[in-house]
Amino acid sequence: MTDSSLFEILLASQGHALFEHLGEGSFRPIGAYSDWCKRIWGEAAAVDAEPANTLRLAEAAPFLENFLVDAAAFWNSHTEGSLQSGNWIEHTSDGDEIPLEASAVSLDGKSLLIVRNLSHTFAEQQQLYQTARDSLLEHENLIREIQKKEILLHCIIHDLTQPLTAMTGCFDLLSAEVLSDRVAGFVLTGRKESQRQEQMIRGILQAFSADLSGQQSADGKAAEVPDIAAIAAQAAKSFSAAFSAHGVRLQLAPRLDPSRDWKVVGDASRMQRIFGNLLENAMRYTPRGKGVTVGVEDEGSRVLAFVDDEGPGLPPADVKESSARKLFALFAKGKDRPGKAGLGLYFCKVTVERWGGTIGAENRPQGGSRFWFRLPRAAAAAAQSSSVSASASAEKTVAPASQPEDAVAKRLAAGAEKSPVTRATQPMRILIAEDNEANRELMSELLKTRGHTVVDVGDWNEALAALKKQTFDVLLMDEEMPRMGGIETTRAIRSAEASSSSGKHLYIIGVTGNSTEDDEKRLLDAGMDAFFPKPVRMDTLFKAVESREGSKAKEISGLSPEVVPPSAAPAEDAATHLRRTTGGNEKLMRSLAKSFLSDAPRKFSALRNAITKQNADALGKTAHALKGALGIFGALKAVALARSLEKLGRDGSVQGAAEIFVSLEAEFVGLDQQLQALQPKSKPKTKPKAKPKSKSKPAPKRAVHSRRKS
Amino acid sequence: MLSKKVCMLGSLSVGKTSLVRRFIQSMFSDDYFTSIGVKVDKKMVRVKDEDVELVLWDIYGHDIFQKVQMSYLRGMSGYLLVVDGTRKQTLEDALALSERVAKEVGKVPAILALNKSDLIADWEIDSDREAKLTGDGWTVIHTSAKTGDAVEQAFSQLAHAMLQNK
Numbered sequence: 001m002t003d004s005s006l007f008e009i010l011l012a013s014q015g016h017a018l019f020e021h022l023g024e025g026s027f028r029p030i031g032a033y034s035d036w037c038k039r040i041w042g043e044a045a046a047v048d049a050e051p052a053n054t055l056r057l058a059e060a061a062p063f064l065e066n067f068l069v070d071a072a073a074f075w076n077s078h079t080e081g082s083l084q085s086g087n088w089i090e091h092t093s094d095g096d097e098i099p100l101e102a103s104a105v106s107l108d109g110k111s112l113l114i115v116r117n118l119s120h121t122f123a124e125q126q127q128l129y130q131t132a133r134d135s136l137l138e139h140e141n142l143i144r145e146i147q148k149k150e151i152l153l154h155c156i157i158h159d160l161t162q163p164l165t166a167m168t169g170c171f172d173l174l175s176a177e178v179l180s181d182r183v184a185g186f187v188l189t190g191r192k193e194s195q196r197q198e199q200m201i202r203g204i205l206q207a208f209s210a211d212l213s214g215q216q217s218a219d220g221k222a223a224e225v226p227d228i229a230a231i232a233a234q235a236a237k238s239f240s241a242a243f244s245a246h247g248v249r250l251q252l253a254p255r256l257d258p259s260r261d262w263k264v265v266g267d268a269s270r271m272q273r274i275f276g277n278l279l280e281n282a283m284r285y286t287p288r289g290k291g292v293t294v295g296v297e298d299e300g301s302r303v304l305a306f307v308d309d310e311g312p313g314l315p316p317a318d319v320k321e322s323s324a325r326k327l328f329a330l331f332a333k334g335k336d337r338p339g340k341a342g343l344g345l346y347f348c349k350v351t352v353e354r355w356g357g358t359i360g361a362e363n364r365p366q367g368g369s370r371f372w373f374r375l376p377r378a379a380a381a382a383a384q385s386s387s388v389s390a391s392a393s394a395e396k397t398v399a400p401a402s403q404p405e406d407a408v409a410k411r412l413a414a415g416a417e418k419s420p421v422t423r424a425t426q427p428m429r430i431l432i433a434e435d436n437e438a439n440r441e442l443m444s445e446l447l448k449t450r451g452h453t454v455v456d457v458g459d460w461n462e463a464l465a466a467l468k469k470q471t472f473d474v475l476l477m478d479e480e481m482p483r484m485g486g487i488e489t490t491r492a493i494r495s496a497e498a499s500s501s502s503g504k505h506l507y508i509i510g511v512t513g514n515s516t517e518d519d520e521k522r523l524l525d526a527g528m529d530a531f532f533p534k535p536v537r538m539d540t541l542f543k544a545v546e547s548r549e550g551s552k553a554k555e556i557s558g559l560s561p562e563v564v565p566p567s568a569a570p571a572e573d574a575a576t577h578l579r580r581t582t583g584g585n586e587k588l589m590r591s592l593a594k595s596f597l598s599d600a601p602r603k604f605s606a607l608r609n610a611i612t613k614q615n616a617d618a619l620g621k622t623a624h625a626l627k628g629a630l631g632i633f634g635a636l637k638a639v640a641l642a643r644s645l646e647k648l649g650r651d652g653s654v655q656g657a658a659e660i661f662v663s664l665e666a667e668f669v670g671l672d673q674q675l676q677a678l679q680p681k682s683k684p685k686t687k688p689k690a691k692p693k694s695k696s697k698p699a700p701k702r703a704v705h706s707r708r709k710s
Numbered sequence: 711m712l713s714k715k716v717c718m719l720g721s722l723s724v725g726k727t728s729l730v731r732r733f734i735q736s737m738f739s740d741d742y743f744t745s746i747g748v749k750v751d752k753k754m755v756r757v758k759d760e761d762v763e764l765v766l767w768d769i770y771g772h773d774i775f776q777k778v779q780m781s782y783l784r785g786m787s788g789y790l791l792v793v794d795g796t797r798k799q800t801l802e803d804a805l806a807l808s809e810r811v812a813k814e815v816g817k818v819p820a821i822l823a824l825n826k827s828d829l830i831a832d833w834e835i836d837s838d839r840e841a842k843l844t845g846d847g848w849t850v851i852h853t854s855a856k857t858g859d860a861v862e863q864a865f866s867q868l869a870h871a872m873l874q875n876k
Contacts (some may be wrong), residue, residue: 062767066781086747088747089749133722
């Protein structure tokens with residue numbers, strides 16, 4: 001036996017088949033033509049092919065045909081080594097599968113192809129890959145399971161935050177009432193704590209808000225058959241207090257017939273949450289004075305549930321179906337007034353879909369938007385078997401949450417009707433002339449709350465026009481208004497009264513930021529009946545207006561125990577101050593803060609310009625206006641600084657104003673943060689204006705800005 | 711007779727082998743046996759009154775252990791890009807693979823098979839994503855090798871596209 005023959009036998013015993021490439025895809029077997037080759041490519045190919053003992057492997061095996069393209073290039077390159085084909089599977093004539101691998105080799109000028117039968121090692125190789133890939137898939141599954149649990153956690157957290165809306169609504173209602181100090185303290189604590197709880201929940205959510213995906217896992221509970229109409233009604237009842245606090249009407253659809261069969265597939269407690277989420281969403285987007293309607297409609301085999309609002313509707317980009325569905329995506333939030341975590345609608349979607357339903361949102365032709373979901377009706381038999389437990393479940397879930405809200409709402413409603421303390425004994429017609437919008441709004445809202453009829457105007461001209469149109473009991477007038485101030489206007493009114501034969505005397509109360517004895521004399525000499533100093537405080541305002549008969553200016557000032565020199569006043573943050581001065585009217589507080597924050601950058605900019613251009617007159621007037629606004633928020637240091645600027649301006653100087661202005665800006669930063677905290681989270685930041693470019697005076701170094709995070 | 715090479719491409723365990731098995735043998739197994747090589751099968755289909763032999767190259771799943779050799783795609787007339795609807799990562803991986811294919815082979819007809827439609831409740835690929843795929847020019851078909859849903863349709867549609875492209 002030659003070495004060559006020995007080598008061929010050795011290769012064959014190791015499962016190798018050796019071929020010489022003859023060109024054009026034809027091969028000549030070298031050595032014995034193995035049985036497994038015959039099973040794959042046939043006996044006939046080996047015996048009958050021409051020229052004798054020639055195989056056309058390229059035609060027999062598409063994989064080899066493809067490999068031979070690369071192999072031919074390899075052979076032609078006369079490169080050392082070998083070219084591997086990779087594994088492939090061939091079928092035998094009797095249906096077995098044989099794993100193979102081919103190698104192209106150049107040897108002694110010959111182009112050789114070695115085909116290796118991998119049957120002996122393939123199982124082991126496959127097991128290796130199988131284990132590795134199984135591990136990969138298990139890892140993927142594990143990650144997915146963790147994500148599902150995280151989403152479940154998010155839903156639980158979301159559930160924890162939802163009752164806070166109702167709680168906050170109740171506290172808002174309570175805050176709007178005139179309460180004893182003791183009760184006001186309780187309300188304040190309750191509100192603060194509910195806010196703290198919400199912040200803590202937000203904190204937890206942030207800690208877990210990793211890149212989540214996937215859907216909440218099904219919990220395997222058997223489907224129940226709750227009465228969707230009853231749950232809609234219950235949800236409306238639960239949210240009545242919260243809607244009332246927001247000034248939004250909430251009603252059940254008038255055509256809802258509770259006597260009909262409204263049983264659907266689902267789970268009562270989760271359905272309550274779905275309605276809750278949709279109602280909460282609608283409340284957030286519906287303006288005060290508008291309405292929200294919740295109801296259900298019969299659609300044959302399905303029931304349509306809907307929450308219609310009279311808000312601005314979905315943005316055009318969201319009206320398209322694909323975008324509307326995005327509203328229900330995980331962590332999706334509305335652009336203008338986003339909710340808490342972007343989970344509410346997502347929860348609705350995954351839950352409704354798990355019950356075999358659909359969910360969506362669309363704009364209504366008459367305006368506003370409709371959020372809806374459809375659920376299949378429960379099969380009659382299933383409905384009968386489990387309706388009792390479902391109803392019980394609904395009751396159990398809803399009743400504890402709704403009872404306290406209803407009780408508070410009733411008590412508050414009763415209190416509002418019967419409480420003589422909150423209302424003035426003698427409602428009056430009051431005209432307010434004040435150029436500062438925030439001050440005007442503050443006085444107007446407080447007096448209206450007290451039961452007075454109020455007209456407010458922004459300057460002397462409008463004031464005189466209003467006086468011509470109707471009769472007022474009291475005129476509250478700012479001392480300093482554009483073009484003609486309170487003193488000049490009072491003189492004009494008194495002059496007109498003197499020339500009239502009616503003998504009427506309008507009771508005029510000056511509202512002034514200056515409260516020295518000289519100021520008092522100026523006001524009284526001009527014809528004012530009384531005055532009180534800014535910042536406006538609720539009790540002072542009420543006493544000033546309501547004790548007008550026979551009162552004197554000094555009496556009103558003396559009746560104002562809260563009016564204390566800044567240096568003697570206790571430190572108080574803006575929220576506490578506002579809460580005290582507005583009687584805890586959160587809406588008014590927010591409104592005042594918003595007005596001020598939108599106006600303050602302009603005033604600061606005007607101050608900068610005045611300093612840069614050394615315009616003392618503008619400095620004095622602007623500082624005066626800013627001083628009045630700052631006083632509303634009890635920003636005593638800022639008021640003092642604004643007063644210094646005002647005095648400089650009035651004295652015709654801007655010397656040292658830049659330094660004071662820098663300090664004032666620094667004070668404003670702190671105030672800005674406090675006021676931003678009062679605002680809904682989606683509000684835009686207060687942007688500072690550009691710094692002034694001063695040639696002769698140092699420009700303020702620090703810009704007014706907000707640090708509030710959205 | 712026309713013969714068209716069709717490659718099955720996609721990540722591991724998306725159901726490439728199962729789709730071929732369903733298409734060729736009308737069979738399915740829940741057991742997962744990973745493919746580590748290439749298996750070539752053939753099936754005759756009739757497209758517009760013409761018999762076409764589909765030569766199906768079931769190529770192992772592309773993953774960190776085995777990269778698909780682009781030489782396997784030589785002569786390919788079209789491919790089925792298979793994605794497991796319950797694993798969104800397999801879509802991203804498949805799209806990356808298709809980009810490589812486009813570079814190596816050029817533009818050929820392809821069908822994106824969102825497989826495992828029998829598990830659609832667990833899908834991680836939502837209709838928005840699907841709409842974007844369609845917008846990007848993909849023909850997307852929901853398939854289930856398990857139930858056989860749309861498997862014939864996927865291959866048939868690809869065959870039509872390949873013939874139109876000839």
